[in-house]
Amino acid sequence: MDLQSLLEKRRTYRKFDESKPISAEDREAILQAVQTASSGMNRQSLRFISVESQEKVSRVFDLTHWAASLPADQGQPKPGERPVYFVAVCAHEKSSPFVDVDKGLAISNMTLAAMDRGIGSCIIGNFNHKKMQELLDIGEGYTCNLVVAFGYPTITSTIKEVAAGEDLSYYLDDDGQYIVPKLKIEDLVRRV
Numbered sequence: 004m005d006l007q008s009l010l011e012k013r014r015t016y017r018k019f020d021e022s023k024p025i026s027a028e029d030r031e032a033i034l035q036a037v038q039t040a041s042s043g044m045n046r047q048s049l050r051f052i053s054v055e056s057q058e059k060v061s062r063v064f065d066l067t068h069w070a071a072s073l074p075a076d077q078g079q080p081k082p083g084e085r086p087v088y089f090v091a092v093c094a095h096e097k098s099s100p101f102v103d104v105d106k107g108l109a110i111s112n113m114t115l116a117a118m119d120r121g122i123g124s125c126i127i128g129n130f131n132h133k134k135m136q137e138l139l140d141i142g143e144g145y146t147c148n149l150v151v152a153f154g155y156p157t158i159t160s161t162i163k164e165v166a167a168g169e170d171l172s173y174y175l176d177d178d179g180q181y182i183v184p185k186l187k188i189e190d191l192v193r194r195v
């Protein structure tokens with residue numbers, strides 16, 4: 004896939020084929036993508052938890068909330084549609100002031116590497132942080148405020164250019180496929 008197509012296809016997916024596992028090789032490719040990410044001061048203070056057992060995946064899923072912009076029966080994956088793999092992103096309390104940028108870069112690399120292999124993802128910040136901390140036994144001095152869900156998508160998600168001021172909420176079209184409004188470059192960038 005050429006880069007532009009990959010960037011467009013790497014959307015947020017919230018419906019997966021739960022019967023299709025992600026191979027160990029593909030999991031390694033997703034994790035390997037973290038190593039090449041830039042890091043403020045090159046501190047590399049992030050740590051990642053690869054949630055591989057299906058029992059743990061299911062327990063992580065139960066703590067997460069999906070698609071706040073949609074009615075609950077539309078956004079939350081139903082049985083059979085749930086992700087099959089999670090990566091939790093953990094930051095040390097003594098991280099560099101740029102740690103949130105590091106998280107974004109690492110997650111971007113992982114989700115792009117996944118999509119390059121046909122695997123969709125959803126970044127999730129809306130979950131029960133305390134219970135996640137306990138469930139994943141996140142180490143002393145670390146916190147986790149983002150997890151990334153992965154699976155083979157069974158829906159499409161397409162970006163749609165909108166003008167500044169228009170509604171930016173994502174929605175489902177008549178066929179139940181995601182449409183994600185994105186601002187035009189002219190509205191995002193000021194050229195000087």
Ligand SMILES: Cc1cc2nc3c(=O)[nH]c(=O)nc-3n(C[C@H](O)[C@H](O)[C@H](O)COP(=O)(O)O)c2cc1C
Nearest residue numbers: 013014015068069070071126127128129160173183
């Ligand atoms: C930091 C961050 C946190 C997010 N948290 C959630 C979440 O808790 N639940 C969810 O369903 N989607 C979550 N998303 C996905 C966004 O809703 C999604 O990125 C946005 O709607 C744009 O869609 P796109 O990723 O296809 O461009 C999150 C995305 C980011 C970057």
